Amino acid sequence: MRGAFIVFEGGDRCGKTTQCKRIVEYLKSTGIACEYMNFPDRSLTTGKIINDYLLKKTELPDRAVHLLFSANRWELEPKIRSLINRGTSLIVDRYSYSGVAFTSAKEGMDLEWCKLAEIGLPRPDLVCLFKSRVDVVSQRNGWGEERYEKTDFQKKVCENFQLLKDPSYWQEIDAVGSIEEVTENLKPLILETLEKAKSRKLENLW
């Protein structure tokens, strides 16, 4: 039986990484095989260039950097399929939806063009879209250090997530509560998805 492919998405600092790690810890404590994965993975070949770009050490044309983010996912595509097919569930911190939502928030970038490089990547069984408020997250540690951490840009990104939302496998998560409250709200949804994934084929984007 295959594992489930679960993605957490949302604006900056909304708590995705915190929750991914807490859910992986929780699942492992109940004996479920699972792993944490995050995009961009800055340790990969493409990830090193992306890291320099996000830290504003290099400049790249918008389309080129968009394709690098996508290539970063394709670097891990064989590993994603292999782990899932061997029964390990993946809890993934950002994915193709961030790729499309962030690039298409830039001037002159078309959302449909942004989706093209993602075609054929595995489609998650569940996308948890973290709903927060920019006035809340902008008070959190680390806000403003990287390229996209500006209020107006983040609002546009959130609008783009709404355009990508597919109710058949997306769920909105209230991420304004405490860290513990958000984890407790996520647990039943994650367990239900793990169960359903066992008998479902892994589909592709889009």
Ligand code: Z5A
């Ligand atoms: N990007 C892109 O353009 N194209 C792509 O294809 C992809 C990404 C995949 C870097 O992503 C940038 O790349 C990102 C999107 C773009 N730009 N922005 N903005 P990243 O995932 O590496 O980094 P990030 O977006 O900045 O995410 P993050 O730092 O991982 O934030 P987070 O995961 O949402 O939050 P967190 O680390 O769990 O929490 C942040 C802080 O808040 C921390 O101090 C926590 O302790 C605290 N926290 C968390 N939850 C709570 C609650 N509930 N209450 C209070 N405090 C909390």
